[in-house]
Amino acid sequence: xxxxxxxxxxxxxxxFQEFAAANVAPFAGEWDRAQEIPESAVSQxxxxxxxxxxxxxxxGGRGWDVVTFGLLNEALGRSDSAFAGIxxxxxxxxxxxxxxxxxxxRSRWLPPLAKGQTIAAFALTEPGAGSDIQSIATEFxxxxxxxxxILNGEKKWITSGQRAGVFLVFGKLxxxxxxxxxxxxxxxFEIEPINDLMGFRAAGLAQLRFHEVPVPAANLVGKPxxxxxxxxxxxxxxxxxxxxxxxxxxxxxxxxxxxxCAVSRKVGGQRVGDLGMIQSLIAEMGANLxxxxxxxxxxxxxxxxxIPETFTKTFIAKYFTSRAxxxxxxxxxxxxxxxxxxxxxxVARFYRGAKISEIIEGTTQVHEVVLGKGFVxxxxxxxxxxxxxxxx
Amino acid sequence: MITxxxxxxxxxxxxxxxxxxxxxxxxxDENLFDSGLINSLFAVQLTTFLERKFGIEIGQDDLDxxxxxxxxxxxxxxxxxxxxxxxxxxxxxxxxAYP
Numbered sequence: 317x318x319x320x321x322x323x324x325x326x327x328x329x330x331x332f333q334e335f336a337a338a339n340v341a342p343f344a345g346e347w348d349r350a351q352e353i354p355e356s357a358v359s360q361x362x363x364x365x366x367x368x369x370x371x372x373x374x375x376g377g378r379g380w381d382v383v384t385f386g387l388l389n390e391a392l393g394r395s396d397s398a399f400a401g402i403x404x405x406x407x408x409x410x411x412x413x414x415x416x417x418x419x420x421x422r423s424r425w426l427p428p429l430a431k432g433q434t435i436a437a438f439a440l441t442e443p444g445a446g447s448d449i450q451s452i453a454t455e456f457x458x459x460x461x462x463x464x465x466i467l468n469g470e471k472k473w474i475t476s477g478q479r480a481g482v483f484l485v486f487g488k489l490x491x492x493x494x495x496x497x498x499x500x501x502x503x504x505f506e507i508e509p510i511n512d513l514m515g516f517r518a519a520g521l522a523q524l525r526f527h528e529v530p531v532p533a534a535n536l537v538g539k540p541x542x543x544x545x546x547x548x549x550x551x552x553x554x555x556x557x558x559x560x561x562x563x564x565x566x567x568x569x570x571x572x573x574x575x576x577c578a579v580s581r582k583v584g585g586q587r588v589g590d591l592g593m594i595q596s597l598i599a600e601m602g603a604n605l606x607x608x609x610x611x612x613x614x615x616x617x618x619x620x621x622x623i624p625e626t627f628t629k630t631f632i633a634k635y636f637t638s639r640a641x642x643x644x645x646x647x648x649x650x651x652x653x654x655x656x657x658x659x660x661x662x663v664a665r666f667y668r669g670a671k672i673s674e675i676i677e678g679t680t681q682v683h684e685v686v687l688g689k690g691f692v693x694x695x696x697x698x699x700x701x702x703x704x705x706x707x708x
Numbered sequence: 709m710i711t712x713x714x715x716x717x718x719x720x721x722x723x724x725x726x727x728x729x730x731x732x733x734x735x736x737d738e739n740l741f742d743s744g745l746i747n748s749l750f751a752v753q754l755t756t757f758l759e760r761k762f763g764i765e766i767g768q769d770d771l772d773x774x775x776x777x778x779x780x781x782x783x784x785x786x787x788x789x790x791x792x793x794x795x796x797x798x799x800x801x802x803x804x805a806y807p
Contacts (some may be wrong), residue, residue, distance in 0.1 A: 415767075504727070537768075538768060538771055539772075541771040621759055622756060622759065622760050624753040624754075624756045628749075689747070700732060
């Protein structure tokens with residue numbers, strides 16, 4: 317990926333790596349054990365301006381291109397995927413407001429989101445609706461005064477839910493999908509932390525319960541009927557880019573830890589890196605790292621160029637990179653031997669965290685369905701165009 | 709691409725939609741959302757395509773099923789948006805292929 321970067325992108329990447337090495341990597345294990353990222357660490361992320369990485373500068377963001385946003389996610393994901401998760405969700409909600417928010421919503425919400433004064437959460441998943449987002453059961457109804465809605469329902473597995481000050485909540489109004497911003501302090505809104513996840517333990521996941529929660533009409537994002545077709549996909553696109561690039565960072569971490577181990581660990585007086593079996597594992601990891609880097613760059617570049625292919629490219633990047641990260645983390649533990657099975661080794665945390673990347677922002681299986689259908693569809697189209705008689 | 713030729717706009721829109729939803733011959737007024745042919749990404753792909761190809765910006769006020777329900781409706785929507793933005797919008801560069 318590095319060979320395609322501009323000089324400015326290269327410099328930013330170096331800055332992101334320095335930030336992560338100083339402020340994230342040394343503490344990631346501790347945060348994982350505590351299942352919490354301290355406010356001081358989130359403040360550092362905010363002060364660096366990273367939570368507004370892709371938000372336009374007119375709203376207080378850095379206005380960086382998507383390739384740079386991807387590099388930031390990679391650098392943070394290299395140290396801690398849970399920490400990168402804060403950026404993922406903040407960017408999902410911000411991207412939606414940039415695209416579909418009213419002028420008033422953009423002015424009110426984007427500056428505090430970009431500066432990290434408000435942390436956002438993306439509340440789509442429910443106990444009974446994960447990948448199948450059409451079956452969400454959360455309901456909005458008119459409040460009877462023509463100036464707002466009443467919200468009832470439940471959301472689960474919401475990243476940053478424990479910390480967020482505002483939630484973009486998806487539900488239905490008379491069967492029409494709808495998205496609304498719901499402040500944390502709203503009456504009837506309960507937040508219950510979800511702890512003891514396998515990985516991603518410090519990402520502050522929560523279960524949300526809405527009981528007759530009043531929502532002002534001014535907080536409606538998009539229009540009724542468009543929340544799942546137009547609003548959510550813009551956020552999910554940023555979520556997939558972020559997760560793909562964060563997984564790329566995790567893959568890089570596994571590769572670096574494995575190669576370091578291969579040259580320092582000895583078995584029977586021989587470096588493990590001299591063993592063919594270990595070289596095979598490292599070869600696959602290194603090749604996947606290179607391929608994943610190119611796929612992530614291609615997806616980010618397509619998003620920067622605003623071409624329709626960006627969605628397929630992002631699906632491919634997320635699908636490939638998250639699976640490669642899981643494989644790499646498993647092999648990294650294998651290369652480390654017993655020490656890799658202990659929490660004192662970062663690869664044990666990588667192993668637990670990698671699997672989560674195959675679940676969030678669409679499972680691997682959902683990606684296979686979308687991509688598989690798309691590739692078959694393209695083949696049918698080619699077949700039909702071959703059969704079509706040539707125009708005289 | 710910015711064009712004022714309604715037929716050219718309609719054909720460009722038709723080609724994109726036909727390739728996206730895997731249909732051979734799409735009628736001008738055939739309702740896309742009743743067809744059962746569109747997938748979950750179609751709406752955002754179409755939005756991105758229209759913005760890129762015709763140099764328009766689609767926002768919250770444009771979220772109306774009447775704007776995008778068929779080839780004719782989409783072409784008419786593009787014509788209205790283009791007329792409103794033509795003076796202020798620079799032409800988009802040609803699409804590039806990336807590895």
